[in-house]
Amino acid sequence: MSLAIVRTPADLRAAVRAWKAAGDTVAVVPTMGALHAGHLALVAAARREAGRVIVTLFVNPRQFNNAGDLAAYPRTEEEDAAKLAPLGVDLLYAPGVEAMYPPGFATTISVAGVSEGLCGAHRPGHFDGMATVVAKLLLQTGADVALFGEKDYQQLQVIRRLTRDLDLPVRIVACPTVREADGLAMSSRNLRLDAQQRAAAPALAHVLSATAAEIAAGAALSRLRADAGHALAEAGFGPVEYLELRAEDDFSVVDDASRPARLLAAAWLGDVRLIDNVPVRAIPRP
Ligand SMILES: Nc1ncnc2c1ncn2[C@@H]1O[C@H](COP(=O)(O)OP(=O)(O)OP(=O)(O)O)[C@@H](O)[C@H]1O
Ligand SMILES: CC(C)(CO)[C@@H](O)C(=O)[O-]
Numbered sequence: 001m002s003l004a005i006v007r008t009p010a011d012l013r014a015a016v017r018a019w020k021a022a023g024d025t026v027a028v029v030p031t032m033g034a035l036h037a038g039h040l041a042l043v044a045a046a047r048r049e050a051g052r053v054i055v056t057l058f059v060n061p062r063q064f065n066n067a068g069d070l071a072a073y074p075r076t077e078e079e080d081a082a083k084l085a086p087l088g089v090d091l092l093y094a095p096g097v098e099a100m101y102p103p104g105f106a107t108t109i110s111v112a113g114v115s116e117g118l119c120g121a122h123r124p125g126h127f128d129g130m131a132t133v134v135a136k137l138l139l140q141t142g143a144d145v146a147l148f149g150e151k152d153y154q155q156l157q158v159i160r161r162l163t164r165d166l167d168l169p170v171r172i173v174a175c176p177t178v179r180e181a182d183g184l185a186m187s188s189r190n191l192r193l194d195a196q197q198r199a200a201a202p203a204l205a206h207v208l209s210a211t212a213a214e215i216a217a218g219a220a221l222s223r224l225r226a227d228a229g230h231a232l233a234e235a236g237f238g239p240v241e242y243l244e245l246r247a248e249d250d251f252s253v254v255d256d257a258s259r260p261a262r263l264l265a266a267a268w269l270g271d272v273r274l275i276d277n278v279p280v281r282a283i284p285r286p
């Protein structure tokens with residue numbers, strides 16, 4: 001089984017135009033490749049949402065704030081295409097950097113508010129680069145629906161804001177985080193962990209879950225932050241970039257579970273930066 005791979009916006013548009021002329025709807029799953037079961041869950045959801053499914057594969061230089069991270073990012077297009085071929089994906093869109101950013105490219109999309117703090121504070125320029133490429137991918141594919149993972153929770157908020165503000169005619173569907181059996185959120189960057197770091201990595205999910213349970217029971221995050229940091233350090237983590245609670249409705253900073261919230265963290269294991277998040281719902285009191 002082979003998969004059609006398209007490299008230019010013009011070829012992509014031609015394929016989509018033919019599908020739409022035949023009355024098909026189109027779903028897109030944007031990725032940076034090195035596909036794992038989290039991505040494949042997005043593809044399965046995409047198949048339920050539309051008649052045609054496009055997966056995009058583009059390691060977007062503009063969203064990397066760190067040259068070493070970009071250089072080390074795994075690139076496994078052949079294996080990725082082999083994983084997608086049996087899943088009923090209609091097309092893999094894998095443009096080169098020149099096709100995406102031709103000479104003279106000068107536009108940046110910057111989403112205020114939800115992109116501030118958290119990853120926005122620690123990865124300068126990241127969300128501008130991400131929003132710019134996602135806007136391009138949504139416009140190039142003309143997709144009716146686009147699927148994104150909750151693992152990148154702040155990214156999802158930025159994309160929702162972007163599509164509303166620019167009146168992009170696309171529905172955004174969020175999919176829950178897919179985890180390894182030991183709780184570690186699947187991520188392409190996990191491939192860069194050595195054996196010892198891989199053994200330590202699930203502590204991030206465990207500390208988040210334990211802290212979320214205490215907040216759900218009535219505790220304030222500000223009183224739990226130091227203990228969570230110690231637990232991560234004991235497990236072998238380096239610096240914790242942030243551990244923050246945000247309200248799910250407007251993404252404002254909160255300290256307890258009086259509103260449905262998300263507990264989000266980023267922390268380093270050696271030179272690999274991991275992120276994760278969990279929902280927090282107050283336990284109703286009798
Ligand atoms: N574990 C996961 N569960 C569900 N969705 C995921 C998971 N990991 C990534 N995704 C989603 O897949 C899409 C593509 O993400 P991307 O290609 O950056 O993979 P990644 O594993 O998140 O890589 P990275 O190491 O850059 O974090 C995004 O919408 C992302 O949120
Ligand atoms: C959405 C995305 C494909 C844009 O490059 C990327 O940020 C990702 O993989 O999450």
Ligand code: BAL
Nearest residue numbers: 032063064126152155
């Ligand atoms: N998964 C989010 C993309 C990034 O880390 O750049």
